Amino acid sequence: MPVQFLKGVGPARAETFAQWSVETVGDLLEYFPRDWNFVPEPTKIGYVKPNQTVSLIGLVESIDYQGYRRRPLLEAFVSDDTGMCRIVWFHGGYLRNQLEPGRVIVASGKATLYKHQLQLTNPKFFVLDEEHPESVEYFSGGIYPASNRLSSRQIKRIITSVLDSVTDLIPEFYDKDFLKKAELISRKDAFAWIHNPPDEEKLAQAKRRLKYDELFLMQLGLALRRYKVQHFSEAPPCVCTDEIDSRIRKRFPFLLTEDQDASISEIVADMEKSEPMNRLLQGDVGSGKTVVALYAALLAVANKMQVAIMAPTEILAGQHFLSIERYLKNSHVKRLLITGGLTGTKRSETLKAIRSGEIDIVVGTVALLQADIEFQQLGLVIIDEQHKFGVEQRAQLRKQTTPHCLVMTATPIPRTLAMTAFGDLDVSIIKHSPPGRGAIVTRWVDRCNRKKAYEFIRERLRAKKQAYFVYPRITADEQTGEVKAATDEWQYLSTTVFPEFRVELLHGQMPSAKKQEIMSEFRKGKIDLLVSTVVVEVGVDVPNATIMVIEGADRFGLAQLHQLRGRIGRSEAKSYCFLFAETDNEIAKSRLEIMTRSNDGFELAEHDLRLRGPGEMFSTRQHGLPDLKIASIVDDFELLVMARRNAFEMVSSDPMLTKSERTTIRRALLAKFGDALGLADIA
Ligand code: ADP
Ligand code: MG
Numbered sequence: 001m002p003v004q005f006l007k008g009v010g011p012a013r014a015e016t017f018a019q020w021s022v023e024t025v026g027d028l029l030e031y032f033p034r035d036w037n038f039v040p041e042p043t044k045i046g047y048v049k050p051n052q053t054v055s056l057i058g059l060v061e062s063i064d065y066q067g068y069r070r071r072p073l074l075e076a077f078v079s080d081d082t083g084m085c086r087i088v089w090f091h092g093g094y095l096r097n098q099l100e101p102g103r104v105i106v107a108s109g110k111a112t113l114y115k116h117q118l119q120l121t122n123p124k125f126f127v128l129d130e131e132h133p134e135s136v137e138y139f140s141g142g143i144y145p146a147s148n149r150l151s152s153r154q155i156k157r158i159i160t161s162v163l164d165s166v167t168d169l170i171p172e173f174y175d176k177d178f179l180k181k182a183e184l185i186s187r188k189d190a191f192a193w194i195h196n197p198p199d200e201e202k203l204a205q206a207k208r209r210l211k212y213d214e215l216f217l218m219q220l221g222l223a224l225r226r227y228k229v230q231h232f233s234e235a236p237p238c239v240c241t242d243e244i245d246s247r248i249r250k251r252f253p254f255l256l257t258e259d260q261d262a263s264i265s266e267i268v269a270d271m272e273k274s275e276p277m278n279r280l281l282q283g284d285v286g287s288g289k290t291v292v293a294l295y296a297a298l299l300a301v302a303n304k305m306q307v308a309i310m311a312p313t314e315i316l317a318g319q320h321f322l323s324i325e326r327y328l329k330n331s332h333v334k335r336l337l338i339t340g341g342l343t344g345t346k347r348s349e350t351l352k353a354i355r356s357g358e359i360d361i362v363v364g365t366v367a368l369l370q371a372d373i374e375f376q377q378l379g380l381v382i383i384d385e386q387h388k389f390g391v392e393q394r395a396q397l398r399k400q401t402t403p404h405c406l407v408m409t410a411t412p413i414p415r416t417l418a419m420t421a422f423g424d425l426d427v428s429i430i431k432h433s434p435p436g437r438g439a440i441v442t443r444w445v446d447r448c449n450r451k452k453a454y455e456f457i458r459e460r461l462r463a464k465k466q467a468y469f470v471y472p473r474i475t476a477d478e479q480t481g482e483v484k485a486a487t488d489e490w491q492y493l494s495t496t497v498f499p500e501f502r503v504e505l506l507h508g509q510m511p512s513a514k515k516q517e518i519m520s521e522f523r524k525g526k527i528d529l530l531v532s533t534v535v536v537e538v539g540v541d542v543p544n545a546t547i548m549v550i551e552g553a554d555r556f557g558l559a560q561l562h563q564l565r566g567r568i569g570r571s572e573a574k575s576y577c578f579l580f581a582e583t584d585n586e587i588a589k590s591r592l593e594i595m596t597r598s599n600d601g602f603e604l605a606e607h608d609l610r611l612r613g614p615g616e617m618f619s620t621r622q623h624g625l626p627d628l629k630i631a632s633i634v635d636d637f638e639l640l641v642m643a644r645r646n647a648f649e650m651v652s653s654d655p656m657l658t659k660s661e662r663t664t665i666r667r668a669l670l671a672k673f674g675d676a677l678g679l680a681d682i683a
Pocket of ligand 1: 435
């Protein structure tokens with residue numbers, strides 16, 4: 001039922017509700033209070049004892065604002081037929097016009113005796129509405145997110161007026177045994193109590209139940225999607241014989257690490273099945289993911305399948321291509337790089353070669369997903385650094401093909417995210433990097449030591465090492481000009497600070513050919529110092545570059561700083577990372593401080609989570625998951641784990657949720673996800 005037809009809601013209020021996405025009575029029930037008041041039953045003033053927490057109903061007799069005091073205060077005297085009470089609000093001047101003499105208020109707080117006079121200090125209070133004397137009960141309980149067009153009290157009145165009549169209609173999702181085992185109250189009680197909690201204990205139970213439901217539905221959606229992918233799409237099984245295995249391993253000029261081997265075993269086990277692999281390969285920068293991915297690619301090729309490798313940018317795609325080339329020298333495997341620069345007949349010939357199956361491995365950006373590229377037999381898709389990809393985009397990818405799919409990410413994913421945004425993937429983790437990596441020393445340099453740092457860098461450059469200088473912006477912000485920007489600094493560094501070295505500029509807005517050229521020169525060691533924006537953030541692999549300067553380091557998040565820093569420390573030589581930042585922001589400071597102490601991506605990711613809270617990184621919407629209204633995947637982690645386990649169990653025992661008792665769950669699921677997860681066909 002639309003809210004507009006409820007008592008107390010007309011077209012105007014319905015419109016306000018609509019702005020908050022509240023259209024139906026069901027939405028209204030899920031419009032949860034943002035906070036709750038617990039107010040004791042009112043006591044007559046004459047019976048109040050000092051040190052009791054009480055609420056009083058009294059007539060405002062007088063009101064006096066003493067703004068001249070060092071701590072200005074608003075003083076009121078209120079009375080009922082048994083006595084008089086003084087109430088003070090420090091800094092309460094702004095309350096003056098709500099508290100005119102003659103009004104009746106409810107005030108709640110701790111009573112004290114002050115100069116033999118009963119007193120409440122800074123109590124919560126509420127002016128009784130003469131037209132609605134019953135409104136005293138609105139003082140207790142939920143406080144709703146409100147606006148000046150619709151107050152919390154009005155919202156509460158509307159919700160209370162429907163609550164009794166609809167709670168009985170709220171369907172239960174689970175059977176009694178489960179509720180008992182999981183220590184969850186009924187859904188009906190949960191809705192009644194979240195809006196109108198009898199006490200704090202019951203409120204806590206209501207919250208727990210509603211959070212659980214929300215997390216459960218999310219996990220159920222993920223579990224179903226995963227089930228569908230596994231059972232309704234077929235991928236070509238890629239068999240790995242000993243011969244194939246040893247042939248692939250011969251390509252690598254080193255022994256694989258234990259973690260690489262473990263990941264490969266998991267991948268092989270997936271790829272040998274006819275269900276599509278759906279796996280996330282997670283490992284810090286430089287941990288050796290590319291090698292693992294290439295193993296998977298060569299396994300597919302050995303099984304006469306084609307492979308698409310996709311990176312977020314052309315630079316990265318080029319980089320991947322180069323490292324693949326390095327390993328595949330003199331190999332029969334046909335591979336090629338597709339760039340935006342490929343046009344005309346050259347392009348159509350290339351596409352034809354892909355279509356005919358002549359090409360084994362195609363490397364490019366996500367533009368490879370575009371419709372005009374057809375494969376003869378695409379067996380494996382590898383996506384690099386797609387942590388920005390969400391559940392929904394992955395679903396998109398699946399629509400076009402059902403190859404095996406391997407997603408690589410260097411961003412350590414906290415457990416919470418692994419269970420939500422990546423909750424439909426299996427995960428392989430490379431924890432330890434290959435041996436022979438020099439240490440990275442990270443310093444946060446203050447202004448007066450800048451010269452010293454430059455001199456130190458000059459020494460290293462003279463010793464034929466290379467350096468990255470990274471800036472948060474391409475050009476200075478004309479308005480503030482406060483942050484150093486790549487373009488200006490490039491001028492300054494190349495002419496004034498390091499005139500004896502070759503200093504070049506690289507940023508995302510340069511033509512792609514130019515970017516490729518600069519990267520290639522840098523790789524060959526012809527450029528000593530590369531000034532850039534965050535385009536070097538991911539994937540660039542130049543072991544001889546052992547110095548990194550990050551300007552405006554406070555502008556970057558921990559994960560990003562760590563990514564950037566991962567560009568150095570790729571050879572046995574010791575590497576140095578210098579962070580420059582002037583900031584008063586405490587969070588930024590602690591980020592920089594942690595950076596100087598830790599080089600462990602997982603540790604940093606956990607810190608980041610604690611520092612920033614579950615902000616944008618966890619935006620569920622962005623990941624194609626429904627918004628969470630009450631649960632938090634960070635604060636309610638234990639519930640999330642339980643919800644995930646139960647959801648996946650439910651799907652494995654009743655994949656289509658066809659059992660009659662699941663009807664309500666199925667409906668709720670569809671209402672939450674819409675068709676985002678392609679669930680319509682099971683409803
Ligand atoms: P990632 O893709 O995780 O950033 P890469 O696969 O690019 O890491 O590997 C980083 C560097 O480590 C590369 O230069 C690669 O040649 C080297 N490397 C990878 N695996 C090993 C190994 N098992 N032993 C020694 N060096 C390795
Ligand atoms: Mg890599």
